[in-house]
Amino acid sequence: MVEQRTRVERLRRGLPRELTGADVSCFARFAAVGGLGYATNIAVFMLLVGTGAHHIAAAGAAWTIAALQNFGLNRAWTFRDGRAPVVGQGVRFFGVSLVALAANLLVLTALVGGGTPLVLAQVLAVAAALPVNYAGSRRWAFRRGAAPAPAATRVYAPHPAPERLRAVFCVPTYNERRNLRPMVEALREALGPDDLVVVVDDGSPDGTGALADHLADTTGFVHVLHRPAKEGLGRAYLEGFRYALGLGARLVGEIDCDFSHDPHDVPRLIAAAEENGLALGSRYAAGGSAPGLGTARRLVSQGGNVYARAVLGLGVHDLTGGFKCYRRDVLESIDLDSVRSNGYTFQIETTFRAARRAFRPAEVPIEFGERAEGASKMSAPIAVEALWKVPALRLSAALSGTRARAYRTILLWWAGSRILVLATVLVVQALRWPRRSWYPSIADHPFALLTAWDGRWYRMVGERGYLVVPHHQSDTAFFPLVPLMANALHAVGLSFDAAAVLIANLGLALGLVALYELTRTWLGDRMGLRAAVYAAIFPTSYVFSMAYPESAVLAAMALAGAFAAHGRWRAAAVAAAVAGLARPESILLVLPLAVLAARRWRESDERTRARSLAAIAAAPAAIAGLALYHWRTFGDPLAFSTAQREWGRRLSVDGIHRAFVELSHSPGTYNAWLFRDAAFCLVFLLCLWLALRAGVPASWTLAGALIVLLPLWSGSFTSDARFGMVALPVYSGLAFAGRRPWADLAIRLASLALLTAAAATILMRWP
Amino acid sequence: MTLRAAIRALAGVAAIAAGAYFLVSLLPHPSPGERIAVRALDVLQQHRGTRVMIDLGGKRLAARCRQLPHWRSLVALEDGSRLILTGTRVVPLDGERMLAGRTEAGGQLLSAQADLAGSFQLYSKELIGRLQNGRPVVVGVDRVRGIPALRLRLGRDRPRVELLVSRRKLQPLAARYDGRYVHASMVLLGSAPASSGRGC
Numbered sequence: 001m002v003e004q005r006t007r008v009e010r011l012r013r014g015l016p017r018e019l020t021g022a023d024v025s026c027f028a029r030f031a032a033v034g035g036l037g038y039a040t041n042i043a044v045f046m047l048l049v050g051t052g053a054h055h056i057a058a059a060g061a062a063w064t065i066a067a068l069q070n071f072g073l074n075r076a077w078t079f080r081d082g083r084a085p086v087v088g089q090g091v092r093f094f095g096v097s098l099v100a101l102a103a104n105l106l107v108l109t110a111l112v113g114g115g116t117p118l119v120l121a122q123v124l125a126v127a128a129a130l131p132v133n134y135a136g137s138r139r140w141a142f143r144r145g146a147a148p149a150p151a152a153t154r155v156y157a158p159h160p161a162p163e164r165l166r167a168v169f170c171v172p173t174y175n176e177r178r179n180l181r182p183m184v185e186a187l188r189e190a191l192g193p194d195d196l197v198v199v200v201d202d203g204s205p206d207g208t209g210a211l212a213d214h215l216a217d218t219t220g221f222v223h224v225l226h227r228p229a230k231e232g233l234g235r236a237y238l239e240g241f242r243y244a245l246g247l248g249a250r251l252v253g254e255i256d257c258d259f260s261h262d263p264h265d266v267p268r269l270i271a272a273a274e275e276n277g278l279a280l281g282s283r284y285a286a287g288g289s290a291p292g293l294g295t296a297r298r299l300v301s302q303g304g305n306v307y308a309r310a311v312l313g314l315g316v317h318d319l320t321g322g323f324k325c326y327r328r329d330v331l332e333s334i335d336l337d338s339v340r341s342n343g344y345t346f347q348i349e350t351t352f353r354a355a356r357r358a359f360r361p362a363e364v365p366i367e368f369g370e371r372a373e374g375a376s377k378m379s380a381p382i383a384v385e386a387l388w389k390v391p392a393l394r395l396s397a398a399l400s401g402t403r404a405r406a407y408r409t410i411l412l413w414w415a416g417s418r419i420l421v422l423a424t425v426l427v428v429q430a431l432r433w434p435r436r437s438w439y440p441s442i443a444d445h446p447f448a449l450l451t452a453w454d455g456r457w458y459r460m461v462g463e464r465g466y467l468v469v470p471h472h473q474s475d476t477a478f479f480p481l482v483p484l485m486a487n488a489l490h491a492v493g494l495s496f497d498a499a500a501v502l503i504a505n506l507g508l509a510l511g512l513v514a515l516y517e518l519t520r521t522w523l524g525d526r527m528g529l530r531a532a533v534y535a536a537i538f539p540t541s542y543v544f545s546m547a548y549p550e551s552a553v554l555a556a557m558a559l560a561g562a563f564a565a566h567g568r569w570r571a572a573a574v575a576a577a578v579a580g581l582a583r584p585e586s587i588l589l590v591l592p593l594a595v596l597a598a599r600r601w602r603e604s605d606e607r608t609r610a611r612s613l614a615a616i617a618a619a620p621a622a623i624a625g626l627a628l629y630h631w632r633t634f635g636d637p638l639a640f641s642t643a644q645r646e647w648g649r650r651l652s653v654d655g656i657h658r659a660f661v662e663l664s665h666s667p668g669t670y671n672a673w674l675f676r677d678a679a680f681c682l683v684f685l686l687c688l689w690l691a692l693r694a695g696v697p698a699s700w701t702l703a704g705a706l707i708v709l710l711p712l713w714s715g716s717f718t719s720d721a722r723f724g725m726v727a728l729p730v731y732s733g734l735a736f737a738g739r740r741p742w743a744d745l746a747i748r749l750a751s752l753a754l755l756t757a758a759a760a761t762i763l764m765r766w767p
Numbered sequence: 768m769t770l771r772a773a774i775r776a777l778a779g780v781a782a783i784a785a786g787a788y789f790l791v792s793l794l795p796h797p798s799p800g801e802r803i804a805v806r807a808l809d810v811l812q813q814h815r816g817t818r819v820m821i822d823l824g825g826k827r828l829a830a831r832c833r834q835l836p837h838w839r840s841l842v843a844l845e846d847g848s849r850l851i852l853t854g855t856r857v858v859p860l861d862g863e864r865m866l867a868g869r870t871e872a873g874g875q876l877l878s879a880q881a882d883l884a885g886s887f888q889l890y891s892k893e894l895i896g897r898l899q900n901g902r903p904v905v906v907g908v909d910r911v912r913g914i915p916a917l918r919l920r921l922g923r924d925r926p927r928v929e930l931l932v933s934r935r936k937l938q939p940l941a942a943r944y945d946g947r948y949v950h951a952s953m954v955l956l957g958s959a960p961a962s963s964g965r966g967c
Binding site: 460461462463464465466467468469470471472473480483484487573577580581606607609610611613614617618621622623624625626628629633 | 769771772773775776779780781783784785786787788789790791792793794795796797798801802805808809812895898899901
């Protein structure tokens with residue numbers, strides 16, 4: 001009573017209600033989505049401004065893309081309780097977004113007019129518009145109860161189901177009046193006394209529903225589910241399945257009402273389902289046929305099956321057929337409430353889900369006949385749905401469970417750390433700190449700092465190809481992967497700099513996921529996750545955002561290791577070859593891959609052995625391909641190392657001695673930076689030792705140590721802080737060091753602080 | 768392991784190497800002009816200019832160049848003035864010219880004299896700068912004393928400095944300087960191998 005009075009009093013005063021845990025959680029989700037949208041907004045804005053677009057047009061386009069992204073994420077995640085039809089919700093959300101856009105443009109115009117740098121002005125304008133967007137989204141666009149109540153299904157069951165109900169066959173209908181009676185009669189012949197037919201009618205205007213009711217009355221063998229409107233085949237089946245399970249059926253089947261499936265095949269289907277859990281009437285298994293399909297439909301159908309089979313990795317010939325029978329335990333295991341497909345992909349999804357739960361579908365060969373009466377429901381949107389739904393199924397399956405949570409965590413840390421790096425370099429560029437005369441403006445060169453140093457050389461290789469300038473620094477010192485990939489993106493309209501930065505950052509996302517996959521094979525899930533997070537915020541990880549190949553090397557080397565660990569040698573070979581085209585250190589992949597292959601040699605068949613050998617040699621082979629190119633072009637297969645000499649990198653026996661001499665004799669500031677590189681060298685070695693203690697294979701640790709130490713033989717510690725970043729076990733060692741909560745927190749805080757400092761001094765010293 | 772598996776592995780490795788070669792060959796190729804520039808650079812690095820005749824707005828002036836320690840060069844002009852070249856920097860040795868060099872026109876005169884003094888090392892540096900910035904180098908053809916020549920643009924585009932080299936052997940023949948205040952040219956009178964220790 002007191003509580004109620006307080007509430008009333010609050011309402012009278014117009015005070016907001018107290019926040020609940022759900023509110024906080026909702027706000028946190030909205031903030032995360034907003035942060036991601038913010039990053040997208042800024043990135044798109046900079047890209048467009050960088051390619052010459054007017055800042056107002058760029059802001060509008062950036063806002064639209066970010067709003068689309070925010071809408072999808074908010075609908076699917078933040079406000080998932082307030083589900084409503086997508087169109088209405090979308091219209092309301094974009095209405096709110098437009099108001100927020102107006103606020104954004106007003107602030108932007110005012111700030112730019114006042115002389116604020118463009119990107120800084122856009123950052124402030126987005127921040128100012130955010131509260132408008134949140135309030136509108138929360139209160140209106142995604143308001144709870146906005147969705148209309150689902151229309152109720154009416155059940156017509158004049159006779160009770162058999163007491164010892166065995167099989168229920170669902171027959172979805174829409175305008176099947178002429179086929180329904182013969183179908184029910186045929187099923188009555190094929191099924192036994194303990195079986196039942198459930199007609200699921202979608203409000204057919206031709207009176208199919210009324211006929212079904214009549215058959216239910218007269219046969220005592222039919223129950224009818226009347227759905228008020230046509231909501232799709234998948235929804236109809238789901239209602240039928242739920243109804244059948246509710247009746248206690250041991251087997252649940254489905255059959256089309258148009259006689260393209262022969263009801264006489266039902267007993268065979270039931271027998272196979274009882275034995276295997278799931279039986280599919282198959283047109284394309286041995287003994288099956290489909291004379292009822294015309295040439296064009298057969299091509300589409302078979303093409304769709306080949307596509308689905310390849311994408312989902314299922315050994316089933318006919319995934320799209322609608323003649324199936326499930327055992328009760330199979331249907332219960334596939335969680336009908338979470339099935340999203342509605343068209344023909346419904347069949348693919350249910351079979352895929354069953355197969356993922358270790359049920360091996362049995363294919364019963366059938367003859368697929370021509371539709372007896374009526375029109376086919378196949379349409380272009382259904383075919384298009386299948387195109388994207390199939391890979392989506394595969395992806396969502398891959399991202400389920402522990403791994404999905406780990407991927408989400410990794411991607412959040414990736415996004416956060418990249419926003420930190422990007423924001424830091426933009427602030428440095430906007431403030432022109434430290435003072436230098438050659439800072440370009442953000443509007444002209446938004447990626448100037450991220451494409452500095454070696455980025456300039458990679459751009460030259462991309463734009464002009466390799467050119468050896470005798471006895472001088474030449475671009476053959478740089479490997480071709482980054483220029484090749486950036487050129488590919490440049491061809492679709494991105495500037496070279498934007499493409500190179502985009503590749504680096506996306507490469508890092510892939511690299512972190514691959515690093516997680518590799519590390520979990522050594523040390524388990526938790527260590528894998530921690531290693532990936534530490535890699536995302538490693539103090540020198542700003543290089544992973546620059547137009548450098550380090551993130552691609554990280555990704556390719558980790559992928560090669562993870563694929564090899566799972567016995568996928570062909571994929572490992574491709575990844576190792578990609579690494580070979582990115583950096584020379586990748587040649588050290590030979591060591592761990594060879595040890596792994598040797599350990600599995602005896603249990604491998606000949607094909608696997610051949611593939612493992614190819615994977616071991618892949619990185620050297622790719623480098624050999626590059627050397628061959630240099631030899632044919634410049635007559636010098638070692639043009640890479642020849643050019644490296646002009647940078648003072650010449651491997652020699654006394655190199656490490658010279659490196660220490662340089663460290664102790666270099667003057668002032670240069671010396672301080674050298675000490676930074678030397679300190680990182682020590683940190684890397686310490687981490688590698690910890691990795692070895694934690695249980696990382698010695699071959700990987702040795703390869704990591706060589707990556708860190710070999711450059712010292714060229715006579716300098718210079719850039720070792722960068723070279724060591726691709727020594728993958730370093731992050732495992734760091735994860736091992738951070739296994740206690742306080743250590744974990746300390747590492748994260750120190751890494752973030754050092755990363756910010758390193759990104760802020762990007763122009764003071766090359767990485 | 769059977770021979771068949773070994774062959775299969777070798778085929779895989781060969782395919783990867785061939786694939787890598789194919790991918791790298793997708794990169795753009797240096798233009799013919801850039802290739803010529805690299806060859807010309809080779810010639811410049813193996814020889815040194817010793818004597819030149821500068822035409823400075825109609826006034827003809829002989830100049831000599833020689834190497835000094837610490838990567839510096841000394842340019843001595845016929846009128847008695849002397850310049851020190853360090854990399855691409857020019858410093859006059861007499862105070863009056865140093866003062867004159869502080870004006871824009873005076874600075875340009877100094878830079879013209881340096882560029883036309885026949886220092887192959889200076890030409891190398893300016894050519895490398897141009898190559899490394901991806902700017903076009905070979906900008907046309909001409910004739911010097913009846914010899915077919917290629918015009919190589921050096922340094923930045925303003926002022927415009929061009930080195931004329933013979934089409935056949937890419938030997939330097941002459942140079943031109945076109946600035947806002949100064950228009951000048953030179954003809955090379957002598958050069959020596961880099962190993963001779965003469966010229967610069």
